Amino acid sequence: MPMDSANQEVWIGVDVGTTGVRAIAYTEEGTNVCSSEAFYPLLTPHPDWAEESPLQIYEAIEQVVRKTADQLRYKNKELAGVALSTVMHSFAGLDDMKEPLMDMQTWADSRSTGIVREMKKNPELCRSFYERTGCPIHACYPLAKIIWLRENQPELFKQMKYVGSLKDYIFYNMTGQWVIDKSAASTSGMYNEHTLDWDDEILAYAGVTKDYMPPVVSTTYSHPLTDEAAAAMHLPKGLPVVIGATDGVLVNVGIGAVEPGQLSGTIGTSGALRMLTKEPMTDPQMRTWCYNLTDDMWVAGGAINNGGMILRWVRDKICHYGGSALENLDIDPYDLMTMKAEHVDAGADGLICLPYFTGERAPYWNSELRGMFFGFSLNHSRSHMIRAVMEGICYSLNSVMQALKEFGEVKDIRVSGSFTKSRLWIQILSDVLNQPITLPDNSEGAAFGAAVLGFISSGKMKSIADTAHLVHPRRIYTPQDENREVYDELYDIFVRLYHNLQTEFSDITEYQKKI
Known part of the structure; x- marks a missing residue:
């Protein structure tokens, strides 16, 4: 009772x-x-x-x-x-x-x-x-x-x-x-x-x-x-x-998310994927961290620097949805941005965002990375940029996921953070990770x-x-088959962009320090 x-x-x-x-x-x-x-x-x-x-x-x-x-x-x-x-x-x-x-x-x-x-x-x-x-x-x-x-x-x-x-x-x-x-x-x-x-x-x-x-x-x-x-x-x-x-x-x-094989996924200001382990776990490629939780439990995972802060940047600098104009109309600017992104197909018509605006932690641990949009053409609009940012952040989390899969089978992913207010964004994460996503109560x-x-x-x-x-x-979100091939192809380009631009990332960082 x-x-x-x-x-x-x-x-x-x-x-x-x-x-x-x-x-x-x-x-x-x-x-x-x-x-x-x-x-x-x-x-x-x-x-x-x-x-x-x-x-x-x-x-x-x-x-x-x-x-x-x-x-x-x-x-x-x-x-x-x-x-x-x-x-x-x-x-x-x-x-x-x-x-x-x-x-x-x-x-x-x-x-x-x-x-x-x-x-x-x-x-x-x-x-x-x-x-x-x-x-x-x-x-x-x-x-x-x-x-x-x-x-x-x-x-x-x-x-x-x-x-x-x-x-x-x-x-x-x-x-x-x-x-x-x-x-x-x-x-x-x-x-x-x-x-x-x-x-x-x-x-x-x-x-x-x-x-x-x-x-x-x-x-x-x-x-x-x-x-x-x-x-x-x-x-x-x-x-x-x-x-x-x-x-x-x-x-x-x-x-x-306290059982073996359960992961937590978060996108707030930054973002992370984490899984519980019974002992400290390290990655041969040094892509992940491992921190203590209780005396007999550890958490292995990876945090990305750039999550919702990049969408906020788009809100203020690209869409100009800041200020009181929308508030006076009782309109949440993020709801409006999500609605615009929903009108764009998966993959943002080939526009890819590398969301490394403040460098990156997992899996690359490189503070000299910088953000970019790749693949711009005349048909792209602000709506495409919004969706590309959502997708790019999920691509970053997928890079962490590839490392965590080596620690054990992934059975369940539960999510939290401000991004859970957007059904579209959770669905994109499910599609990119190719995993069911549970939104807890x-x-x-x-x-x-x-x-x-x-x-x-x-x-x-x-x-x-x-x-x-x-x-x-x-609610449980499941991957949509029609989006899988799109995200697999674009994620491969996303990863290659990172690896092929190492010198350029370092050079532009040094240039910016002189400004």
């Missing part, structure tokens, strides 16, 4: 994203009780820089947790605790009081591209680091960011007493304890996934020691709130805070995944597998 909902225990899952944070209160059955969200700016003071203020982010977290806690009191709900999810690959040097010396570099910050280029001149070193950490050598990882700081801002580097990330900074401010979870540590490029500790050799390569690094704890580790944090967030004193994991791996939990992903770690920490759930029966299909 179901528990009386009025007395049901809830956890607040806090999902700290690239430009905003959501706090969502969940019951054990996955019911969204109430929520709040807030936003903060992404700072780009120089080309290739992408920073955020950790102080602004923490203020936003206080705000959304406070509002959610207030709503729970009105609803007479019992709050058991708060659990955290954060974006990956952040870095800021901290002083001896663990206060930031700088704005925090995000995953999108690629100022260390030159560092990575030099590292890749030593393939043996790159492979050794990758096989130990599960992290390909790339500018997104804190390893490269620390080296950049050491070489370009030596005085600031000397002042740095601790290596900070968004997760340990938030947890320290909430609990007074400076630790980092295994998931966030495993996305740094410096955590040895076999010894389950910071790698001394890699730390030395970066110019730091273990004294700089926070102790590593399980993703279900908890510690009580400080009195100060409790007062600021309108929470009970001593309420447990579960450190949680990173958003990318928690999406699998949140949408119920819970698309919150990381916030619910964090709450699940809270329920596991409190003993209400035994493992992440308990979410399998909580998430149900809303």
